[in-house]
Amino acid sequence: xxxxxxxxxxxxxxxxxxxxxxxxxxxxxxxxxxxxxxxxxxxxxxxxxxxxxxxxxxxxxxxxxxxxxxxxxxxxxxxxxxxxxxxxxxxxxxxxxxxxxxxxxxxxxxxxxxxxxxxxxxxxxxxxxxxxxxxxxxxxxxxxxxxxxxxxxxxxxxxxxxxxxxxxxxxxxxxxxxxxxxxxxxxxxxxxxxxxxxxxxxxxxxxxxxxxxxxxxxxxxxxxxxxxxxxxxxxxxxxxxxxxxxxxxxxxxxxxxxxxxxxxxxxxxxxxxxxxxxxxxxxxxxxxxxxxxxxxxxxxxxxxxxxxxxxxxxxxxxxxxxxxxxxxxxxxxxxxxxxxxx
Amino acid sequence: xxxxxxxxxxxxxxxxxxxxxxxxxxxxxxxxxxxxxxxxxxxxxxxxxxxxxxxxxxxxxxxxxxxxxxxxxxxxxxxxxxxxxxxxxxxxxxxxxxxxxxxxxxxxxxxxxxxxxxxxxxxxxxxxxxxxxxxxxxxxxxxxxxxxxxxxxxxxxxxxxxxxxxxxxxxxxxxxxxxxxxxxxxxxxxxxxxxxxxxxxxxxxxxxxxxxxxxxxxxxxxxxxxxxxxxxxxxxxxxxxxxxxxxxxxxxxxxxxxxxxxxxxxxxxxxxxxxxxxxxxxxxxxxxxxxxxxxxxxxxxxxxxxxxxxxxxxxxxxxxxxxxxxxxxxxxxxxxxxxxxxxxxxxxxxxxxxxxxxxxxxxxxxxxxxxxxxxxxxxxxxxxxxxxxxxxxxxxxxxxxxxxxxxxxxxxxxxxxxxxxxxxxxxxxxxxxxxxxxxxxxxx
Numbered sequence: 001x002x003x004x005x006x007x008x009x010x011x012x013x014x015x016x017x018x019x020x021x022x023x024x025x026x027x028x029x030x031x032x033x034x035x036x037x038x039x040x041x042x043x044x045x046x047x048x049x050x051x052x053x054x055x056x057x058x059x060x061x062x063x064x065x066x067x068x069x070x071x072x073x074x075x076x077x078x079x080x081x082x083x084x085x086x087x088x089x090x091x092x093x094x095x096x097x098x099x100x101x102x103x104x105x106x107x108x109x110x111x112x113x114x115x116x117x118x119x120x121x122x123x124x125x126x127x128x129x130x131x132x133x134x135x136x137x138x139x140x141x142x143x144x145x146x147x148x149x150x151x152x153x154x155x156x157x158x159x160x161x162x163x164x165x166x167x168x169x170x171x172x173x174x175x176x177x178x179x180x181x182x183x184x185x186x187x188x189x190x191x192x193x194x195x196x197x198x199x200x201x202x203x204x205x206x207x208x209x210x211x212x213x214x215x216x217x218x219x220x221x222x223x224x225x226x227x228x229x230x231x232x233x234x235x236x237x238x239x240x241x242x243x244x245x246x247x248x249x250x251x252x253x254x255x256x257x258x259x260x261x262x263x264x265x266x267x268x269x270x271x272x273x274x275x276x277x278x279x280x281x282x283x284x285x286x287x288x289x290x291x292x293x294x295x296x297x298x299x300x301x302x303x304x305x306x307x308x309x310x311x312x313x314x315x316x317x318x319x320x321x322x323x324x325x326x327x328x329x330x331x332x333x334x335x336x337x338x339x340x341x342x
Numbered sequence: 343x344x345x346x347x348x349x350x351x352x353x354x355x356x357x358x359x360x361x362x363x364x365x366x367x368x369x370x371x372x373x374x375x376x377x378x379x380x381x382x383x384x385x386x387x388x389x390x391x392x393x394x395x396x397x398x399x400x401x402x403x404x405x406x407x408x409x410x411x412x413x414x415x416x417x418x419x420x421x422x423x424x425x426x427x428x429x430x431x432x433x434x435x436x437x438x439x440x441x442x443x444x445x446x447x448x449x450x451x452x453x454x455x456x457x458x459x460x461x462x463x464x465x466x467x468x469x470x471x472x473x474x475x476x477x478x479x480x481x482x483x484x485x486x487x488x489x490x491x492x493x494x495x496x497x498x499x500x501x502x503x504x505x506x507x508x509x510x511x512x513x514x515x516x517x518x519x520x521x522x523x524x525x526x527x528x529x530x531x532x533x534x535x536x537x538x539x540x541x542x543x544x545x546x547x548x549x550x551x552x553x554x555x556x557x558x559x560x561x562x563x564x565x566x567x568x569x570x571x572x573x574x575x576x577x578x579x580x581x582x583x584x585x586x587x588x589x590x591x592x593x594x595x596x597x598x599x600x601x602x603x604x605x606x607x608x609x610x611x612x613x614x615x616x617x618x619x620x621x622x623x624x625x626x627x628x629x630x631x632x633x634x635x636x637x638x639x640x641x642x643x644x645x646x647x648x649x650x651x652x653x654x655x656x657x658x659x660x661x662x663x664x665x666x667x668x669x670x671x672x673x674x675x676x677x678x679x680x681x682x683x684x685x686x687x688x689x690x691x692x693x694x695x696x697x698x699x700x701x702x703x704x705x706x707x708x709x710x711x712x713x714x715x716x717x718x719x720x721x722x723x724x725x726x727x728x729x730x731x732x733x734x735x736x737x738x739x740x741x742x743x744x745x746x747x748x749x750x751x752x753x754x755x756x757x758x759x760x761x762x763x764x765x766x767x768x769x770x771x772x773x774x775x776x777x778x779x780x781x782x783x784x785x786x
Binding site for chain 1: 363364373374378397398399400406407410411412414416419420424426442443447450451453455457458459460477478479480513514515517518519520525536537538539540542543544634635636
C-alpha cells in the first residue's frame with residue numbers, strides 16, 4: 001500500500017534538546033546554509049513534502065533553542081534551490097493579516113512553480129500578545145476561507161495582453177471576494193495572480209476545525225474514527241503525525257534517554273523509538289488507515305539520513321509530479337469565480 | 343575624502359502604467375525566472391539594491407479592476423527571500439506598509455530576510471491612509487491621514503527595539519542554547535502600537551535591515567531624518583535635488599546625526615540611445631505608450647466619475663458634466679494636493695484644450711504628471727550623473743524600468759561602463775552587506 005511521506009524540518013529536530021546532539025554549531029539552526037542542506041537532503045531522499053514549524057514567539061524560553069527564522073521566508077529561500085519537494089511553512093491565522101498571508105503563500109507557489117502548502121496554526125495567549133490582543137480569536141476557519149477565496153480572485157487566464165484594445169488584463173476575470181467574517185472583512189482581489197496550483201495545499205490538525213486538503217492526526221486513540229471524520233468534513237487526505245528516534249551509533253532508546261535527561265520531550269504525538277525495520281513495519285501498518293505520515297525526526301542530523309537510507313527505500317512512495325497537488329494526487333480545483341462577471 | 347560614488351538601485355514596482363507591456367520584448371511579469379534574471383543582471387552591474395514596490399489593493403476604474411496597466415505582483419518579502427537563495431551580493435529591499443501590518447510580524451519577516459541573505463535586506467517604510475486600501479485588512483481604514491507618520495514612527499521604533507533585542511554573543515550552546523539574560527523581551531504600549539514579544543531572530547551581519555523612506559511630506563522628511571538610512575525621494579531635478587539634500591541634512595543635524603549617515607537616492611527613469619536624437623525618439627514613443635488612447639480615457643474617467651468609453655480619444659473633451667462627488671481613489675495613490683478641487687481642475691483642462699485645440703489624448707499627454715526621465719546617450723547621462731553626485735545633490739538613483747529586462751540590460755551594458763570610466767562608480771563589490779554597498783557607517 002502506498003504512503004505519502006512528509007517531514008518536519010524545523011530547528012535541529014523535533015526533540016527540544018536536539019541541538020545538543022546534532023554535532024553542529026548551535027547557531028546552525030538560524031543560518032541559511034544548513035537550512036538549504038537539510039531541505040536538499042529531504043528532497044533527494046524522496047520526501048513529498050517538507051514542513052517548517054513556526055510561531056511568532058521562541059521555540060524555547062528555557063535552556064533550548066530560542067531562535068527561529070520566520071517560516072514563509074525559509075520556504076521561499078529554498079524554493080529556488082529545489083525542484084520537486086513540496087514546501088509547507090506554518091503560519092498562524094491570528095498574527096499575520098489574512099490578506100498578506102494569502103499573498104505570501106501564493107507568492108511561494110509562484111516562486112516554487114506550484115509546490116507551496118500552508119500548515120494552518122492557531123495561537124495561544126503569548127502569541128496573540130505579539131499583535132496586541134488577548135482574546136482567543138476563534139476565527140481560524142474564517143481566515144482559511146478568506147485566504148482560499150483570495151487565491152481564486154484572479155482567474156488563470158486573467159492576463160490577456162491584448163494590444164489592439166490596450167487591455168493588459170480582462171477585468172471580468174479579476175474579482176472582489178467581498179468576504180465578511182464575524183470580526184473582519186476583506187474586499188479583494190489579491191495583489192498576486194492565481195497561484196500555479198490554483199489552491200496551494202492546506203494542512204491543518206483535525207482538531208482545528210478548518211477546511212484542509214490534508215488533515216493531520218496526532219495521538220494514539222481512535223485513529224481510524226478520526227481519519228474517517230476528517231474525510232467526512234472534506235479533507236482530501238489524512239496524515240498521521242509520528243515522532244521518530246532511530247537506532248544509530250547507539251540504540252534509539254538510549255539516545256532518547258540522553259535527550260530526555262537534558263529536556264523532557266512531552267507531546268501528544270505517536271512516538272516510534274527503535275530500528276529502521278520496525279519503523280517500516282509501523283508505517284506499512286498506518287498505510288491501512290492513513291494516506292500519509294508526517295515524520296518528526298528527533299535529531300535531524302542523525303535521524304534524517306537514516307530515514308533516507310534505510311526507511312524510504314523500503315516503502316512504496318508515489319512518484320512526485322510537477323506540482324505538489326499532482327504529487328499528492330489532488331486535482332487543481334475549479335476556480336469558484338469562473339463564469340462570474342462580478 | 344575619496345570622490346563620492348554613485349549608488350544605483352532598481353525600483354521594481356511590478357505594476358502600473360510605466361511598463362510598456364505591449365512591447366513584445368518584455369519578459370513575463372509574474373514568473374520567478376524574470377526576477378532571478380534581473381537580479382543576476384543587477385549583480386553583474388554592481389548595483390546596490392533590488393527594490394520591490396508595494397500596492398495593497400489592485401487598482402480599479404469605476405468599480406472594476408483597471409484593465410490597461412500591468413497588475414499582479416508577489417508579496418515582496420516572500421519574493422526577496424526566494425531571490426536571497428539565488429543571489430550573492432545584491433541588496434534586497436521590500437516596500438512594506440506601516441499602516442496595514444502588525445509591527446512584530448513585519449519586523450520578524452524583515453529580520454528573517456536579513457539573516458537569509460546574510461545582511462542584504464532593506465525595508466522601504468511607507469504608509470497608507472486611504473480606507474479604500476484598508477478594505478483588505480482587519481482594521482479597515484482605521485488611521486486618520488494626519489496620524490499616519492506618528493504610527494510609522496512608533497512602528498519603526500518598535501521594529502528597531504525588536505532588532506536590537508539580542509546580545510551579539512547570545513548564542514553560546516553550553517548549558518543552554520542562549521546565554522541567560524541575553525535576549526530581551528520587547529513591550530510597546532504607545533498610542534498606536536501595542537505588542538509584547540520575545541524576538542526570535544538575532545542581529546545580522548549588517549545588524550538590522552537598512553531603512554528606506556520615501557515620503558516627501560514634512561512628516562515623511564522628519565521620519566527620514568530621525569530613522570532612515572536611505573531616502574528614496576521624488577526630487578530628481580537638479581535644483582530640487584540640491585535643496586532637498588540641504589533640507590534633509592539640516593534635519594539630520596537636529597537629530598544629532600552626521601550628514602554621511604543618510605543616502606539620498608531619488609527615483610528616475612532612463613532612456614538610452616546611440617544618439618541623443620534616437621534616445622529622444624524612444625522617450626517620446628514611451629510617453630505615448632504610457633498614455634495610450636485607452637489610458638487617456640481611463641484617466642479622465644477617474645475625474646469625471648462616469649463612463650466615457652463612448653468618447654473618441656482623438657476627439658474633443660467629453661461634453662457631459664463630471665460627477666460632483668469625491669475623486670475616485672481607486673486608481674491608486676493620488677497626491678494630497680490633487681485630492682480636492684477636481685471640478686476646478688477639470689475647468690482648467692477644458693480651457694487649456696480649447697485654447698490649444700487639444701484632443702482628449704493630447705490633453706492627457708500634456709497634463710499627466712510625467713516622471714523624471716534621463717534621456718540621451720550613455721556618455722551624456724554619465725556626465726550628468728557624475729555632476730549630480732560630485733556636487734552632493736544626490737548619492738545615486740533608484741531606477742524605474744519601462745521595459746523588462748530591456749531597460750536594465752541597457753543600463754548595465756551601456757551606462758555602467760561610462761560611469762566607471764568617470765570614476766564615480768564601483769568596479770567591484772568591496773563589501774557583502776547592503777549597508778556596506780551604500781557606504782553607510784556601521785551600527786554600533
